[in-house]
Amino acid sequence: MTRYAVISDVHANLHALNAVVRDIEGRGIEEIYFSGDIVGYGPKPNECIDIITRRCKILIAGNHDWAVVDYTDTEYFNEIAMLAIEWTREKLTDKHMDDIRAFKLFKSDPARDAMFVHATPKDPDNWDYIFSLTNAAANFQSFKQKFCFVGHSHTPVIIEHSGPGEMSTIWDKTEIRETSRYIVNVGSVGQPRDGDTRASYVLADDTNIEIIRVPYDIQKTQEEMAEAGLPARLIERLSFGH
Ligand code: ZN
Numbered sequence: 001m002t003r004y005a006v007i008s009d010v011h012a013n014l015h016a017l018n019a020v021v022r023d024i025e026g027r028g029i030e031e032i033y034f035s036g037d038i039v040g041y042g043p044k045p046n047e048c049i050d051i052i053t054r055r056c057k058i059l060i061a062g063n064h065d066w067a068v069v070d071y072t073d074t075e076y077f078n079e080i081a082m083l084a085i086e087w088t089r090e091k092l093t094d095k096h097m098d099d100i101r102a103f104k105l106f107k108s109d110p111a112r113d114a115m116f117v118h119a120t121p122k123d124p125d126n127w128d129y130i131f132s133l134t135n136a137a138a139n140f141q142s143f144k145q146k147f148c149f150v151g152h153s154h155t156p157v158i159i160e161h162s163g164p165g166e167m168s169t170i171w172d173k174t175e176i177r178e179t180s181r182y183i184v185n186v187g188s189v190g191q192p193r194d195g196d197t198r199a200s201y202v203l204a205d206d207t208n209i210e211i212i213r214v215p216y217d218i219q220k221t222q223e224e225m226a227e228a229g230l231p232a233r234l235i236e237r238l239s240f241g242h
Contacts, residue, residue, distance in 0.1 A: 001205050003203055003204065004029060005024045005202065006032075007189050008189065009191060010037065011190035015217045017052075033114075034052050035060060036062030040067070040081065042225065049099050060105060064084075064088075068097070069100050114147040121139050127152065133167045147204070153193070156200045156211045158174055160174065187202075
């Protein structure tokens with residue numbers, strides 16, 4: 001099976017997205033899947049929607065995407081995230097708002113035996129996080145495919161389910177076992193939060209899953225954010241990757 005890439009949580013960071021797409025294309029990989037959150041936080045929402053809708057075989061909605069078009073409750077958004085949502089609403093063209101309205105909560109691709117959802121397969125519109133193996137255990141019962149690719153936490157990790165009650169976490173890459181199933185958090189292209197400032201995505205095929213990190217011009221994105229008048233905290237955090 002040909003290799004494919006899964007990306008997520010671009011958050012309107014165009015320079016990070018361009019760097020990742022360049023890296024994927026440089027490896028001769030054609031199929032890209034997207035696990036949600038094109039917009040929110042970053043300065044280039046329209047441009048990022050154009051690239052994702054053009055380039056990705058499957059794309060789904062994240063909580064920030066749905067927040068922008070009022071498809072989900074924003075009560076739990078913190079003040080800074082909410083400011084960015086409001087800024088994004090002003091900035092998006094009508095066409096790009098319509099693009100987002102068409103995004104579904106989850107999709108699957110039988111050719112890859114994979115499901116794509118932003119937060120969890122168990123309760124996609126509750127926007128929960130899978131932060132523990134206990135959370136993961138409940139979620140493994142909520143999809144039938146071999147792979148479930150998620151985003152949302154901005155922390156890349158591969159969770160392998162090798163038997164009842166048998167799970168392990170893998171932080172870089174792993175060989176795929178015939179009898180195992182996997183929840184793969186592909187990390188964030190545009191706002192990593194695991195202490196590594198580089199953009200994150202995942203490569204997979206029949207035999208391996210691997211988390212890839214790609215450097216990009218952080219300063220350029222920060223300059224665009226400052227120009228746009230986005231909150232300082234959002235600008236600064238890109239320098240630390242959290
Ligand atoms: Zn996100």
